[in-house]
Amino acid sequence: MNNLDKPFSQACENNKTPILEVLRQAFRDRTRVLEIGSGTGQHAVHFAAELSHLEWQTSDLAENHPGIQLWLAEAQLPNLYPPIELDVTQRHWPQGFDAVFTANTTHIMPWEAVIEMIGRIGEALPEGGRFCQYGPFNYGGRYTSESNARFDIWLKQVEPSQGIRDFEAVETLARQAGLELLADHELPANNRLLEWIKRR
Template sequence: MNKPDAPSCHRNRDPILDVLRDHCADRREALEIGSGTGQHAVHFGAALPHLRWQTSELPEHHAGIRAWIDESGLSNVLPPITLDVRGTWPEARYDLVFTSNTLHIMSWESVQQLFERLPGIVTPDAKLIVYGPFNYHGRHTSDSNRDFDGWLKARDPQSGIRDFEDVNALARAAGFGLLEDRAMPANNRCAVWQTLTMP
């Protein structure tokens, strides 16, 4: 089959990889929630061979992800599992969870469900990395993000760019403390959390 190709992946994969290199040298088992085309998985898997990268998506995207993995020949990037945040989650435990450009296409209820389910799949020292656009204090960070938010909501009223403060509150409620909120190209952000050590 012709592999799916998202142009944005070519633009953002290396800035995201910089974040992964800074925060994931000691990680071993990664779960990517919403692997999309599979391009990120093979790029990160090739650059970070110490990580076993579990892809996941809705079933209709599995063939495209498999095509990228098969072409890469990487043994540390695993075929996709089915993961709908509102449905069944894997039973394995991961010390890294990564998701890219997903929170703004989900309903807010689904975003809440994602964070509520995280404690059940992570190790005690897990890190969570989320890439994508955010608002701050209810305000868009650029005209392009404002326009993008309008396009998202016209397509699906339940979607839209999320307020960082709201997402951070969900992360804290799930037991994660913020380590970094890094500015990225094209008015995106990459946020890194880690599970909080209980006293």
């Protein structure tokens, strides 16, 4: 793999600025962020460059590491760290983080993995820690747009265990994990950014 082979997501390019505006506030007093599912690495590079007070730890399944490494190698940011291997269902999670960020993972992983992820985040975060979760969600069992309805059909055709999740179900998991919703930010392209805080 060389830099010409760097993975690229147009969606990441489109949503990085509105997400950043929320993270500036949500992570303003945080120090170490674990990004779950760093994907191409584009978000990590953009956010670490703009939020230089943070140590940004990338993570993903091993097969995505080479692409992430290409983005990190080009950026050469001192506060951005090489990806660690993380499957959200694994027994042992990395520790020492006071914030967690994930984008476009909740509708890709099976629901059982979503349950594991949110439970583990609740265990790993200290009191007052923040979790920011970006992606599409349904409300009251309904799609928020026709495009989301089409997207959900496509996801299920690719893999039946995928799909846009109900906000209420996610909130129930979060509450059980000691996470309280601070804000539900409306972002472009019918996506949301859910901002959670870890309570006792």
